[in-house]
Amino acid sequence: MTTARHIVALLQSHVAGDEDRFLSVATQLAAHEARQGHGKLAQQLQGLIDTAREKPEAAERRSSGAVPLARPKGELSSLLAARYSDLRLSSMVLPTELHGRLARVLTEQRQQLRLRARGLAPRRKLLLVGPPGSGKTMTAAALAGELKLPLFTVVYDGLIGKLMGETASRLRLIFEAIAAQRGVYFFDEFDAIGAQRAGTNDVGEIRRVLSSFLQFLENDDSASVIVAATNHPELLDKALFRRFDDVITYGMPSPEVTRGIAEAHLATFKLGNLDWSPILEMASGLSQAEIARAADEAAKVAVLADSEAISTEMLVAALRERKAAAL
Incomplete structure (x- = not known):
């Protein structure tokens, strides 16, 4: 998003009285300035944002969960389920190595302005791999809770269309939302759209959907965190693994x-x-x-x-x- 579009989005959210959207866009603007090498300005913006978030009245509104303006509207309402999570990483019982990898993601997200000021990008595109019930969905909720971001879960019933090009078009809407509203975006059962293009049951539409997803994911440079989870990594197209910043494996509990x-x-x-x-x-x-x-x-x-x-x-x-x- 360019600076001009940031300013337009800031004014739109201010007029609408959408404080969460306003602060989200402001955070994106700070990150944009950091990427441009304007570290001092970025830190100043982030300081103002942190001050705004810590105001008692703002905290009260967020803790009450009454932030309807942050919820997807229009066609997006059938593609994304939105909620706020109170879960924390400390609530999860995890192996030491796995806990450390997730803690590293959180640290990089919280210190992203420092990283971007040096031309470095924080981890924000994660692929979680493991058997059912191993904690992948809980991880997405914990990341959202720790970062105080809304959790948006992709609804496949609304995403997968019957007409040619329909699913890819809806994917575009989701990635536009990812760029516009900072949050944790969760693609559960990711193999539904990430299956190998050379699979025996492959059809042209599946290839187009996967190709679209690969393009959208690679081009996305938003401030949102994208989390995909699968129980069947063997079904995923090999090109997908290269597009994620981190592939985190879950196993059966020790x-x-x-x-x-x-x-x-x-x-x-x-x-x-x-x-x-x-x-x-x-x-x-x-x-x-x-x-x-x-x-x-x-x-x-x-x-x-x-x-x-x-x-x-x-x-x-x-x-x-x-x-x-x-x-």
Whole structure:
């Protein structure tokens, strides 16, 4: 976005009374000035933006969630689901390496003006790869919560059209929104549009959609964070991996992560008498999401039994039930 377009967007958001949009455009303007080598001006702009965000009345409006003007309008309303997230990275139980990689993304986003002043770009295009329930969707929400940005989830029912060129046209609308409104944009089940162009079931329209996405992603230089997630990386076109700043892999939980998830979900109960050996054995093969659900089920049993403690039997039984349901 050029400086002239930034100014127009600033005035439009001011007239509309859309404070979040105003601050988002101002942030983009600061980043633009940093890319132009105007580091002092960029820092001055960012300082004013930070001051505006910290005003009590502004914080109250954001915490209330009543920011309807930030929501997609018109055709975009059927393509993007918008919400604000209160989730934080500290709420997730992650392996040390994975936590470190996500923390690095957050650090680069928070210090992006310093990076851009030196001609460097922060990580902002992420591909998350891993089995269902491993925390990919939760990661997108945590990034949005940490950065205090709206989370926009792509709605494939509205995106995938039946007519030739319809899906690519809608993708263009989404990327225009990415440039216009800073946020975390989440493409879940990304293989729906990122499948290999040489696949056996390939059709011309799929090739066109993928080619359009590759072009839009490569040309995007907005301030938004783009997160794509897939359970099937083997289905993705190889050209996609080069377009992302980071490819982050999620796996099944280790015993340490399993215990951490259970303890986090049962933090209000007494856990001192738990025998973790049979619990971890029963949890083997379950995803992070399934373990969390099992812990919640054990908590319900304890509450209904009027017990302040979780027993080994309660948790093993809940895990066994989740394992049977997953078969």
